[in-house]
Amino acid sequence: MDVMEALLNEWLWREELWLPPGHHWEDMKMTEEEGHFPLPRDLIYTLPLVITFIFLRYIFERNIAIPLSRVLGVKDRIWIRPRSVPELEAFYKQNSRPSQVDQCGLSQRRIQTWFRRRRNADRPTNTKKFCEASWRFVFYLVAFITGINSLINTPWFWDQKECWTGYPKQPVAKVHYWYYMLELNFYLSLLLSLSVDVKRKDFKEQVVHHIATIVLISFSYCANYVRVGTLVMVIHDSSDFILELGKMLKYAAWTRTCDVLFVVFALVFLVTRLVVFPSRIIHTTLVASREFYEPFFGYYFFNALLFVLQGLHIYWAYLILCMIHRFVFKGKVEGDVRSDEESEADSNEEEEKPEEEGNDSSSEQRNDAVNSKLASVTVLKQETTNRRQKHRLDTLHRK
Known part of the structure; x- marks a missing residue:
């Protein structure tokens, strides 16, 4: 144990x-009256x-999000x-697109149709997407309110130079x-x-964002960049809960409100x-901080992570501006900022054209059409039965 501690040190x-430069770990020790200095071992509760x-997410989605x-x-x-x-099933598990596959006695058109229907069958439901969005909405909203309440009376919330007053020996409040x-x-x-959630078209950017955020939070705590770190988090939470609420209403088909x-x-x-992030946060960490201490490894590493986040901000801003362009000229929002990669149905693909495939092809198409209608009728019958049962229970209850 002592050897491991020596290696870490x-x-x-x-x-x-x-x-x-010029500061030592011994200088960072604080008494109970002075407060608590952030230490790496504080992250042990992670x-x-x-x-x-x-x-909690599992409980929330099952007991709150689904009923909602x-x-x-x-x-x-x-x-x-x-x-x-x-x-085809074996090939589908390796590649969901029929680029090069043995025709198995089927025409290329029928193979494409099979793959399209197979992909559609695997698409996540609106309920699943609603549950994910509602969980993120609740957290971002609670986090934003918590952040504002904990920072509103701090001097560095209004004047970012106060982030560096007394640095690096700054006590951290429990909140x-x-x-x-x-x-x-x-x-x-x-x-x-991420591996089980709905996969979006910016999946790679999301992985980079989450990793950069985790490293940024962890490193900023260990290097006692807590003051500026709290500002970074509250800025991000300020818009994230609005996005997730919009997604929830989109899945509920509340188009105008969305x-x-x-x-x-x-x-x-x-x-x-x-505007705020580069002019306030990046400026104070990159420029204003040098008035209080000399740059060191933490200074360069922390600013590099902030620039990674800013690069992602620019990418997502581009997507938002594209959506604004469509909104202005088409009068509605199509999709969302980070569209579900697996949620867009293949119904927009070229419709099946009749071709001479023999009686098997036409028979299969007729069977598929009949199955589709039967499924719709079954759903309608089930809904009607449920309404009748509910009406009978209400009648008995009133009696």
Whole structure:
């Protein structure tokens, strides 16, 4: 144990990595009256909190999000799975697009149709997407309110130069410590759940964003960049909860309200990420901080992470501006800022054209059409039965 601690002190916790020149770990010790200095071992609660977040999300989605989706009228589209073709199924698991596949006695047109229906059958439901968005909405809203309440009376919230007064020996309040822990564990839980969540077209950017955010939060705490770190987190939360609320209403088909929220989100995002973030946060960490201490490794590493985030902000701002262009000229928002890669149905693809495939082809098409109608009729009958049962129960209850 002593050997491991010595290695950590020699390679990882070297003073020149974490403290400005002229400062030593001994200088950072504080009494109870002075407050608490952030230490790397404070992050030890990360693992149990991540598990708690995942468990809470499961409980929330099952007991709150799903019932709420029904109240708001979220509807799931029913897809008919294609008939079983073992050769195509084996190829589908490796590549969902029929680029090079043995025709298995089927025409290329029928193979494309099979793959299209197979992809549609695997698409996530609107209920699943609603549950994910509602969980993120609740967290971002709570985090934003918590951040504002904890920062509104601090001097560095109004004057960013105060982030560096007395640096690096700055005590950390308990509320800011827990604010850090909540944000860190939330993004860790998002990173762990990316493989099972709805995959979006900016999946790679999301991975980069989550990793950069986790490293940024962890490093800023260990290097005692807590003051500026709290500002970074509250700026991001200010627009994220609006985006998630807009997605929830989109899945519920509240089109007009969703369009209004998109305009609000776009304004908040563009102002906070392209104006406030670079002019206040990056400027104070890159320029104003040099008035209080000499640059060191932490200075360069922290600013590099902020520039990574700013690059992602510019990319997402481009997507938002494209959507604004479509909104102005078409009068509605199509999709969202980070569209679901697997949620866009293949119904927009070229419709099947009749071709001479023999009686098997036409028979299969007729069977598929009949199955589709039967599925729709079954759903309608089930809904009618449920309404009748509910009416009978209400009548008995009144009697």
